[in-house]
Amino acid sequence: MKKSVLLTNIPYKTEFEHKxxxxxxxxxxxxxxxxxHIGRKSINPNHVLNYDLDKDFCISSFVDDNETFPKYLSEVAIxxxxxxxxxxxQGKQYVNSLYKNLSKLFEEREVIAxxxxxxxxxxxxxxxEISNAYQILNFEVERSPINDHLWIDPEGIFNDKSIRKKxxxxxxxxxxxxxxxxxxLKSNIYGFRKKRYKKNEKYIKNKLKVFLPLDNVIESAWLPREYFLSRERYKFYESPLELLDAISNLKNIDVIVGSHPSCSYLNDKNFSKYKNIRLIxxxxLEYYIKKADIVLCGHTKVAFVAASFRKSMYLFTDNIISLCGYGKKFKDHLINEGVPSKGYRCFINYCGWLSREYFYTLPDGENSRIEELINNILEKANE
Known part of the structure; x- marks a missing residue:
């Protein structure tokens, strides 16, 4: 039997991702x-065995009420x-049947990574979780905050502690x-995002202009709080509304909140009580980054775009941009401070290190980390 590598939910959207x-x-x-690969879109069909997550793989298997399942599945179901x-x-039936089907795959295929x-x-x-149970090499993958690079880390993404160690x-x-x-970043502000040409809200004159770009509240795991990643990633504000309440107490500011295009959690009703905060x-994206005096960020990758334009920045999560000293912790107050040149130079060096030594891209003569990843997998295959 061939040894196997499992990929899940891989996006195959941009030219870089295809390559x-x-x-x-x-x-x-x-x-x-x-x-x-198990996902909703096939990838590289000539070299990959693709399962459609909904049609081929998530066919509900019978779940006996007397069966026992790992405790973490309860949070996954919520x-x-x-x-x-x-x-x-319905949630429990879905995740429990998915667990059974995926466990069967691990049993039938010799998965090495x-x-x-x-x-x-x-x-x-x-x-x-199954990979960990089998002590199998496994990596979390996401788009990185710099263009044409992927964030691949066995200790998880959005993990400033993992990067801090490296x-x-x-x-x-x-x-x-x-x-x-x-x-x-400056010439390609949108990166993997779709460029939009919309009528933009103008900031109020004589007020401090603040832009707050949000990730998808659910996809980034801010909510629900019962889920373990929510408590790990968003330690300081338990919900977007709690953050907005804190911002609303600030004086002489005009805040525009950019909701993620795929997120419907926030709506105009949430903002009716705020006099200094508006939702778009x-x-x-380019308009608001350039117009803002301050950009207020959580884990959003937009932080790196804003920093490339030397924008003053405050952070309400442990965004990895803070590891180079860029940005300040948001503690229910904003101060209009410029970014010193030393901070900007450190940011540039940090981006270089991330590009060459931490994130993954196609081989280009200086970054060969994809080759290291392949070699790690092949070494496991030969054990």
Missing amino acids: FWDYLTTILDTKGILVI RYCYKENCSLL SLYWGNTEPISIIAH IPPKIDDYYDAGYQVVEN TDYD
């Missing part, structure tokens, strides 16, 4: 590794119900690489 996953999976296939607006019984996209969707969470005390030698990254749901 990256085609490169990785083609090499593994030619080396005799069976690559299995999050699934919150997102899909279904009953807890798994790469799971994000840690919020049931298929990815369960793949991660980053050297001094990163002064990465300025040239970082400069290229920052210039690319479909907007031109």
Whole structure:
């Protein structure tokens, strides 16, 4: 039986994503590794065994009331119900049957490694937990905050502690690489995002202009709070509304909140009580970044775009941009302070280090981390 590598929910949207996953999976296939992907879109069909998550894989298997399941599935079910607006019984049946089907795959295929996209969707969470149970090499994967790079880490993404352990005390030698990254962020503000041409809300004159770009509240695991990642990622404000209440107490500011295009959690009714905060749901990202005096960020990747334009920044989560000293913790107050040149230079060096030594991209002569990843998997295959 061929040894297998499991991928879950891999997005196959941009040209870079096509090239990256085609490169990785083609090499593994030619080396005799069976690559299995479970998701809603097929990837590299000539070299990957694709299962459609809804049609082929999530066919509900019978779940006996007397069967026992891992405790973590209860939190997975709660999050699934919150997102899909279904009953807890339906949620439990879904995640329990998914667990049974995925466990069967691990039993029938000799899986030596798994790469799971994000840690919020049931298929990815369960793949991660089963991989850990089997002591299998596994990595969480996400888009990185710099263009044409992926964030791949066995300790999870949005994990500043993991990066903190890897980053050297001094990163002064990465300025040239970082400069290229920052210039690319400035010239390609939208990155993987869809560019939008909308009528933009104007800021009020003579007020401090604050832009708050939000991730999808549910996909980024801010809510529901019963889910473990919510408590890990969003320690300081338990919900977006709690954060907005804190902001509303500030004086002489005009705040525009950019809701994520795929998120419907916030609506105009939530903002009716605020005099200094407005919501926009479909907007031109470039306009608000350039117009703002201050950008207030959680885990959003937009933080790196804003920093590339030297914007003053406050953070209400442990965004990894803070590891280079850029941005200040938001503590229910905002101060209009510029970013010192030293802070900007450190940011550039940090982007260079991330590009060359931490994030993953296609081989380009200086970043060969995708080759390291492939070699790690092949070493496991030969054990």
